[in-house]
Amino acid sequence: MPEPVIRVLRGGALALILLFFLFPILWILLMSFQTNADILRIPPRLGFTPTLSNYVALLSGKLATSSGTLDITFLRNLGNSLLLSVASVAASLVLGVPAAYAFARYRFRLGESIAFTLLSFRFAPPLLVLLPLSLYFQILGLTNTYGGLIWVYQLITLPLILWIVRGYFEDASPDIEHAYRVDGHSWWRTFTRIAIPLARPGIAAAGLLAFIFAWNNFVFALVLASADKQPVTVGALAFVTAAGIQYGQIAAAIVLSILPTLALALYAQRWLVEGLSLGAVKG
Amino acid sequence: MSGLEISDIRARFGHAEVLRGIDCRVAAGETVVLFGPSGAGKTTLLRAIAGVEPAASGVVRIDGREVQDLEPEHRPLGMAFQNFSLYPHLSAYENIASPLRARRLRSQEIEVRVRRVAELLRIGHVLGHIPRELSNGQKQRTALARALVAEPPVLLLDDPLRNVDAKLRYEMRLELPPLLRKTGAAVIFVTQDFREAMALADRVVVLREGAVLQDAPAEEVYEAPASVPVAQLFGDPPMNLLSAHLVPEGNRVRAEAAGMAPSFADLDITHLERPFLGVRPEDVLLASRPAGGAHAEILAVTPLHDRCVLLLRAADGTELVASVTGAAPEPGTFVSIAGARHAVLFDPVNGHRLAISGARTEVAA
Numbered sequence: 001m002p003e004p005v006i007r008v009l010r011g012g013a014l015a016l017i018l019l020f021f022l023f024p025i026l027w028i029l030l031m032s033f034q035t036n037a038d039i040l041r042i043p044p045r046l047g048f049t050p051t052l053s054n055y056v057a058l059l060s061g062k063l064a065t066s067s068g069t070l071d072i073t074f075l076r077n078l079g080n081s082l083l084l085s086v087a088s089v090a091a092s093l094v095l096g097v098p099a100a101y102a103f104a105r106y107r108f109r110l111g112e113s114i115a116f117t118l119l120s121f122r123f124a125p126p127l128l129v130l131l132p133l134s135l136y137f138q139i140l141g142l143t144n145t146y147g148g149l150i151w152v153y154q155l156i157t158l159p160l161i162l163w164i165v166r167g168y169f170e171d172a173s174p175d176i177e178h179a180y181r182v183d184g185h186s187w188w189r190t191f192t193r194i195a196i197p198l199a200r201p202g203i204a205a206a207g208l209l210a211f212i213f214a215w216n217n218f219v220f221a222l223v224l225a226s227a228d229k230q231p232v233t234v235g236a237l238a239f240v241t242a243a244g245i246q247y248g249q250i251a252a253a254i255v256l257s258i259l260p261t262l263a264l265a266l267y268a269q270r271w272l273v274e275g276l277s278l279g280a281v282k283g
Numbered sequence: 284m285s286g287l288e289i290s291d292i293r294a295r296f297g298h299a300e301v302l303r304g305i306d307c308r309v310a311a312g313e314t315v316v317l318f319g320p321s322g323a324g325k326t327t328l329l330r331a332i333a334g335v336e337p338a339a340s341g342v343v344r345i346d347g348r349e350v351q352d353l354e355p356e357h358r359p360l361g362m363a364f365q366n367f368s369l370y371p372h373l374s375a376y377e378n379i380a381s382p383l384r385a386r387r388l389r390s391q392e393i394e395v396r397v398r399r400v401a402e403l404l405r406i407g408h409v410l411g412h413i414p415r416e417l418s419n420g421q422k423q424r425t426a427l428a429r430a431l432v433a434e435p436p437v438l439l440l441d442d443p444l445r446n447v448d449a450k451l452r453y454e455m456r457l458e459l460p461p462l463l464r465k466t467g468a469a470v471i472f473v474t475q476d477f478r479e480a481m482a483l484a485d486r487v488v489v490l491r492e493g494a495v496l497q498d499a500p501a502e503e504v505y506e507a508p509a510s511v512p513v514a515q516l517f518g519d520p521p522m523n524l525l526s527a528h529l530v531p532e533g534n535r536v537r538a539e540a541a542g543m544a545p546s547f548a549d550l551d552i553t554h555l556e557r558p559f560l561g562v563r564p565e566d567v568l569l570a571s572r573p574a575g576g577a578h579a580e581i582l583a584v585t586p587l588h589d590r591c592v593l594l595l596r597a598a599d600g601t602e603l604v605a606s607v608t609g610a611a612p613e614p615g616t617f618v619s620i621a622g623a624r625h626a627v628l629f630d631p632v633n634g635h636r637l638a639i640s641g642a643r644t645e646v647a648a
Binding site for chain 2: 038043173175176178179180181182183184185186187198
């Protein structure tokens, strides 16, 4: 086939894929500027009068419905989401990166079994562990605490970070670390000055993924926390009111809750594409 | 003793014994070439000395002090890794400065010493580059500079010229010996290249399958290999090993093979049958005209500009290699083998060296 034809076909395929993945986001964005009446009109119309009322309702915390004004805690939920996700990922990085290094560099008793057990947390459906967990949490007094939630979030974030970062540590030549030791640097300095910088793209990728998974989690907070500790994913339930489902506010809430992840992804991209270990050893 | 002294270094990976009790001494200012084929355990031995090989055991003394129980950062040595192992995220300058930073020198002092060693190795102009931006030769010199910069009493150089192009390798062979002598360090230099070994070594240690086969000055290893494996490994083209027929002659014994008949003194031949006669290609004496000696057909000719290597088939059917200077003869023509300038006799059973004949240099048998 001639070159231009291939290029057109490839462009067409790309456009289709982009349309498939991005159209829902575009539609949500449009919905967030529409009133519920516009949204529910059949057939839908592209020509509508944009309104900021959805965002105003979210930010002011007052939701006017046909059956009166409701208090919503969207901003607090957003704050909870940020707190829970950031703290969970931070805790997982502090615990997971050294653990990943240990699994990558050292052979020890039950090493593989421990690593696999940690991974297996990702196999079990969360609902399976939630019931016993909620009982334990009541006994321990962890129900409806940030600490308890962050702990449970480790089930999501820790295995992810551990396994992704481990691969990056394994890819780096141990001789680079040996060389640094022979130069006269301690084990700890070698870990912080050589091993971590070389695994940075992996740590960034794993951190970002873990953040997204933590951010999107729904069921842990639904069961283990009450309204004032719940993230946006659970808080969005509030828009299903007695007076009907507030599609406009849901859309606006989704748009707002995508923003932090999007910003983080754009920021972390710098490290994701950085191929640091190239040229480190021969070849 | 100042310098490096190792004894009974052993290492095993699973069931494979990689080092089988290595003993070696390297005096300060001496360069010992560790020579051997791939998988001989050369790199493992260096790693054991540096303390980065957990599978190794044995005693390592540096300037008389036992260091085998110390962490690598507390052993006073420098090492250049075969794969360079530069820090990819740091500039060449910081790579070289790393051992000095570990010793917490002031930054002016570091600057002076890094610049000095970089000028010596002619990489002063690329100090600001990160390893990815360096050529292989520059990477290799950076790795070497990093090993040298802190002037450690022991230097471990793991085949540092392997990954550089021929021109640079040749230059470095000329430059390295005076450079290493100037450092006054005890140097172990690993290589698989016998020319490199000859060029650099005060002494050669031949390692194979985790054991030392010979530990002697380079000339001696070349002229009087301790055993058949050493004769096969050390030299290019390798030593001819011919099955010889023994003929007693007074108190001497002639070993006849392929028209050569060097004679050996002080040889007990009561239990000896058909030993191996080892003759270096350049020691095979050829007569251009078939006169007197045994005829041999030239099967193939490899010209090496200053000399050429001939593959010969002697009258008795054995094949051997000879190297001659001057014009290349035609394949298919005949020459005669007049004798051997220098030859070594090996035990056919255990491969050990039995005797030397026609010593070009005096060598203890």
